[in-house]
Amino acid sequence: xxKLPNIGTTIFSVMSKLASKHxxxxxxxxxxxFPIDSQLSEILMTKVNENVHQYMPxxxxxxxxxxxxxxxxxQYKRTLNxxxxxxxxxxxxxGIFTTILALIEKGDEVIILDPSYDCYEPSVILxxxxxxxxxxxxxxxxxxxxxxxAISNDTRMIITNNPHNPSGRVWxxxxxxxxxxxxxxxxxxxxxxxxxxxxxxxxxxHLSVHQYPSMHDRCITVSSxxxxxxxxxxxxxxxxxxxxxxQEIKKVHQFNVFSVNSIAQATxxxxxxxxxxxxxxxxxxxxxxxxxxxxxSSNFKLLPCDGTYFQSASYKSISSKSDVDFCTSLTIDxxxxxxxxxxFNQDARDQKIIRFCFAKDETTLLKAAEKLCKI
Ligand SMILES: Cc1ncc(COP(=O)(O)O)c(C=O)c1O
Numbered sequence: 001x002x003k004l005p006n007i008g009t010t011i012f013s014v015m016s017k018l019a020s021k022h023x024x025x026x027x028x029x030x031x032x033x034f035p036i037d038s039q040l041s042e043i044l045m046t047k048v049n050e051n052v053h054q055y056m057p058x059x060x061x062x063x064x065x066x067x068x069x070x071x072x073x074x075q076y077k078r079t080l081n082x083x084x085x086x087x088x089x090x091x092x093x094x095g096i097f098t099t100i101l102a103l104i105e106k107g108d109e110v111i112i113l114d115p116s117y118d119c120y121e122p123s124v125i126l127x128x129x130x131x132x133x134x135x136x137x138x139x140x141x142x143x144x145x146x147x148x149x150a151i152s153n154d155t156r157m158i159i160t161n162n163p164h165n166p167s168g169r170v171w172x173x174x175x176x177x178x179x180x181x182x183x184x185x186x187x188x189x190x191x192x193x194x195x196x197x198x199x200x201x202x203x204x205x206h207l208s209v210h211q212y213p214s215m216h217d218r219c220i221t222v223s224s225x226x227x228x229x230x231x232x233x234x235x236x237x238x239x240x241x242x243x244x245x246x247q248e249i250k251k252v253h254q255f256n257v258f259s260v261n262s263i264a265q266a267t268x269x270x271x272x273x274x275x276x277x278x279x280x281x282x283x284x285x286x287x288x289x290x291x292x293x294x295x296x297s298s299n300f301k302l303l304p305c306d307g308t309y310f311q312s313a314s315y316k317s318i319s320s321k322s323d324v325d326f327c328t329s330l331t332i333d334x335x336x337x338x339x340x341x342x343x344f345n346q347d348a349r350d351q352k353i354i355r356f357c358f359a360k361d362e363t364t365l366l367k368a369a370e371k372l373c374k375i
Pocket of ligand 1: 093117224225
């Protein structure tokens with residue numbers, strides 16, 4: 001008996017293992033290969049000698065929760081109560097899982113927009129809900145007509161991801177307005193807004209659900225320190241939700257995590273006092289531009305990249321292989337590991353598009369591009 005009969009090992013583990021076996025440059029899994037900010041490591045080293053090694057309060061360190069409410073206020077002009085509307089989680093993944101487990105019941109339908117991050121669907125299934133997977137349009141932006149048509153009385157939640165992994169697209173203000181309209185027309189609907197790449201956008205600024213008060217009473221936002229501070233291995237993030245939903249989320253959180261690792265919380269509380277998150281977009285924009293420039297003579301067709309640290313590309317003019325086979329041969333024969341987009345789609349729909357992660361140092365990006373330009 002399996003509760004998740006159709007779920008195997010995630011593609012990220014599969015590709016990273018293949019990359020290391022064949023000594024390929026790993027542009028597959030989304031993690032930075034450069035050092036963390038030296039200010040962050042200095043704070044971490046100081047904290048080691050402080051009294052921060054025992055359980056933190058269940059919802060998070062009060063200092064960290066206060067810093068988070070300040071950050072959200074500064075960034076989005078939304079005032080949140082740190083003790084009732086915020087929760088520190090063991091990464092965005094746990095925040096998503098815990099939210100879904102707390103709020104979704106048997107018979108509830110949950111809309112997921114494909115290509116979708118791989119933890120959404122299993123969480124819905126484990127909660128007893130029914131995932132309704134709808135494709136984004138061909139430019140990886142929401143197909144609102146399709147979404148509106150899919151909403152029924154059984155639809156309890158819509159999960160959105162903006163900026164979007166794997167495509168790197170960012171929603172427009174029109175998208176946000178339509179989302180607001182749909183939320184107001186469907187009072188039974190909750191919104192789980194995965195914004196883990198919120199600080200990584202380029203020409204177009206990120207529009208957060210935090211900025212749309214009409215949705216606040218039914219919206220849960222998900223953020224990740226892993227993405228924002230290049231510390232994916234620390235597995236720490238946070239949620240915001242209105243108090244009545246947060247109470248339910250905390251009931252689950254206290255029994256699947258209780259409280260998140262104390263030294264990371266203490267370190268981040270102090271780091272948030274000094275760091276400026278607004279420089280992150282520029283930092284990654286330079287990497288995106290370098291990678292795109294160095295790929296300009298390749299046979300890959302690079303698709304628009306407005307945010308995240310992912311560049312998607314079509315390989316239609318290079319090969320007719322399935323994207324999984326293409327990525328496998330790219331790793332083994334050409335020494336660059338990437339991610340096939342079909343694994344993010346229901347029924348593995350293959351669009352002949354792959355994803356490169358450009359959260360890498362310059363040398364790695366240039367070496368990878370050199371190899372890719374020869375194909
Ligand atoms: C869209 C999206 N959501 C959630 C996560 C999970 O974030 P965390 O590592 O903080 O659990 C990721 C990580 O790649 C992601 O891309």
